[in-house]
Amino acid sequence: AQLRCLxxxxxxxxxxxxxxxxxxxxxxxxxxxxxxxxxxxxxxxxHNYLRISLTERCNLRCEYCMPVEGVPLSPDGxxxxxEETMRLAxxxxxxxxxxxxxxxxxxxxxxxxxxxxEGLGNLQxxxxxxxxxxxxxxxxxxxxxAQLADAGLQRxxxxxxxLDANKFEKLARRPAEWHPRVGDAIxxxxxxxxxSTPARAPATQAPPPA
Numbered sequence: 001a002q003l004r005c006l007x008x009x010x011x012x013x014x015x016x017x018x019x020x021x022x023x024x025x026x027x028x029x030x031x032x033x034x035x036x037x038x039x040x041x042x043x044x045x046x047h048n049y050l051r052i053s054l055t056e057r058c059n060l061r062c063e064y065c066m067p068v069e070g071v072p073l074s075p076d077g078x079x080x081x082x083e084e085t086m087r088l089a090x091x092x093x094x095x096x097x098x099x100x101x102x103x104x105x106x107x108x109x110x111x112x113x114x115x116x117x118e119g120l121g122n123l124q125x126x127x128x129x130x131x132x133x134x135x136x137x138x139x140x141x142x143x144x145x146a147q148l149a150d151a152g153l154q155r156x157x158x159x160x161x162x163l164d165a166n167k168f169e170k171l172a173r174r175p176a177e178w179h180p181r182v183g184d185a186i187x188x189x190x191x192x193x194x195x196s197t198p199a200r201a202p203a204t205q206a207p208p209p210a
Contacts, residue, residue: 047097051103061174097128121153131153137158142191
């Protein structure tokens with residue numbers, strides 16, 4: 001009788017957990033929930049900015065960041081897939097997030113980075129206002145810049161510790177020949193931005209010469 005009672009208790013707990021999970025899913029999927037209730041903390045601060053780390057991997061070994069042999073990495077199965085990343089981001093956007101930044105590791109080492117950006121870019125019609133990425137620029141070729149921009153990436157931060165190729169080799173523990181790649185990435189990103197931004201007339205004009 002006692003075993004039967006314990007079994008009944010476990011079943012009731014499972015049923016309760018299933019109902020609670022179902023209720024939570026309905027709340028998430030409902031468009032009627034209060035965003036403020038989810039994204040305002042106990043200090044009345046509203047959080048609308050989400051950073052998503054796409055990977056632990058990095059193609060540099062900067063001496064201030066990582067040992068030369070690297071660090072133990074999580075199994076790939078423990079990392080979010082592109083679909084899971086987009087699903088999570090969509091939930092946060094529906095809860096009031098308006099800005100998303102992709103980070104790493106180094107996000108461009110993901111083979112599906114363009115797919116991820118394209119999926120997140122589709123959230124702009126649901127309230128996302130800014131989609132950005134932080135990168136070291138080594139794999140950010142002009143072609144990749146164009147692909148990411150077309151997919152919906154709006155802003156990019158490119159990290160470069162030094163303008164000296166030899167110092168780059170020492171700091172990043174990677175060949176000095178990689179250094180120009182970062183410069184090319186910066187120029188490509190700038191060119192893509194200026195090409196897609198309409199020219200603006202100056203707000204004020206200087207008086208004509210006397």
